[in-house]
Amino acid sequence: MKQALLEVMRMNRVCRMVLVTCLGSFALVIFYFQSMLHPVIRRNPFGMDICCRKGSRSPLQELYNPTQLELSSTAILHQIRRDQVTDTCRANSLSSRKRRVLTPNDLKHLVVDEDHELIYCYVPKVACTNWKRVMMVLTGRGKYNDPMEIPANEAHVSSNLKTLNQYSIPEINHRLKNYMKFLFVREPFERLVSAYRNKFTQKYNTSFHKRYGTKIVKRQRKNATQEALHKGDDVKFEEFVAYLIDPHTQKEEPFNEHWQTVYSLCHPCHIHYDLIGKYETLEEDSNYVLQLAGVGNYLKFPTYAKSTRTTDEMTTEFFQNISLEHQTQLYEVYKLDFLMFNYSVPSYLKLE
Numbered sequence: 001m002k003q004a005l006l007e008v009m010r011m012n013r014v015c016r017m018v019l020v021t022c023l024g025s026f027a028l029v030i031f032y033f034q035s036m037l038h039p040v041i042r043r044n045p046f047g048m049d050i051c052c053r054k055g056s057r058s059p060l061q062e063l064y065n066p067t068q069l070e071l072s073s074t075a076i077l078h079q080i081r082r083d084q085v086t087d088t089c090r091a092n093s094l095s096s097r098k099r100r101v102l103t104p105n106d107l108k109h110l111v112v113d114e115d116h117e118l119i120y121c122y123v124p125k126v127a128c129t130n131w132k133r134v135m136m137v138l139t140g141r142g143k144y145n146d147p148m149e150i151p152a153n154e155a156h157v158s159s160n161l162k163t164l165n166q167y168s169i170p171e172i173n174h175r176l177k178n179y180m181k182f183l184f185v186r187e188p189f190e191r192l193v194s195a196y197r198n199k200f201t202q203k204y205n206t207s208f209h210k211r212y213g214t215k216i217v218k219r220q221r222k223n224a225t226q227e228a229l230h231k232g233d234d235v236k237f238e239e240f241v242a243y244l245i246d247p248h249t250q251k252e253e254p255f256n257e258h259w260q261t262v263y264s265l266c267h268p269c270h271i272h273y274d275l276i277g278k279y280e281t282l283e284e285d286s287n288y289v290l291q292l293a294g295v296g297n298y299l300k301f302p303t304y305a306k307s308t309r310t311t312d313e314m315t316t317e318f319f320q321n322i323s324l325e326h327q328t329q330l331y332e333v334y335k336l337d338f339l340m341f342n343y344s345v346p347s348y349l350k351l352e
Helices: 002-037 059-064 073-091 128-139 169-178 188-200 206-220 226-231 237-245 247-252 262-266 279-292 312-319 324-340
Strands: 041-043 049-051 110-113 118-121 180-185 275-278
Touching: 059 180, 059 279, 073 275, 073 279, 073 324, 110 128, 118 128, 128 279, 180 262, 180 279, 188 206, 188 237, 188 312, 188 324, 206 226, 206 237, 237 247, 237 324, 262 324, 275 279
Parallel strands: 118 180, 180 275
Antiparallel strands: 041 049, 110 118
């Protein structure tokens, strides 16, 4: 009798446990269908209410596992660009086996967008002002709506954007693995001429004249006047090139970011970039990034005709007075950028 009573009590406990489990499962099922019918509403970065389901696809998923079965021509183009970087790194013994360990200082150009899981390595003179404006819209959570409403000088305030070097080592590794990483590049010598024109021919750039112009005049100009040595505001392009190829220059300090190589700024042989945009196809590549980030319907990359833009024709003119010896030495400085991003040797160079 006692054994039977214990058996009944045990069965009652089992029934109660089954009942609780069933009710819990039922509640989860109800919550699931409610979530499907009433997805979470959150504010998008541009101040508009949009309907976003939790667990939406990340930019990396959209890029490597697109919802459409066939890869678009754009996706194929970016795969070719990625392969070009990989092949160049391997051919020049710059692959992971021989790489040095990156330091936090190496990551200061990588801007992080937590909300959309993006990492952008900015390269000066490759539309980086507008891309920083876009990143401020993406990370501003409604503070900004239109990138072009953000003043250019505000876009370059370091505290307005968070960079990868501000994270701990585990956080850095997590983001490098899970976020979509992209950068934009430009024909190396066109970018170089653009930097020269902006920093050495504009009267308002007195800080560059003082820091670099005076140094260049002192080293490269014979019989320089005291005024030129003091102001440094009339640096010739030939003098600028001579300064860049002077071995003493890089021994003294790294290149300024405006004429530093993309290879040294963004470390593409150490960091796998998922998208490599080009200045020559800036609008298409930029909007492809925004499309993958899921904001293409709400945000477009700013487009406007810049009358002062450095062109290939301008670059040709600037290089006419550069000697063959200096052209050859300068190409060696920027050779990896030419190879890595598939830019051919310019026709105006007199290289043999």
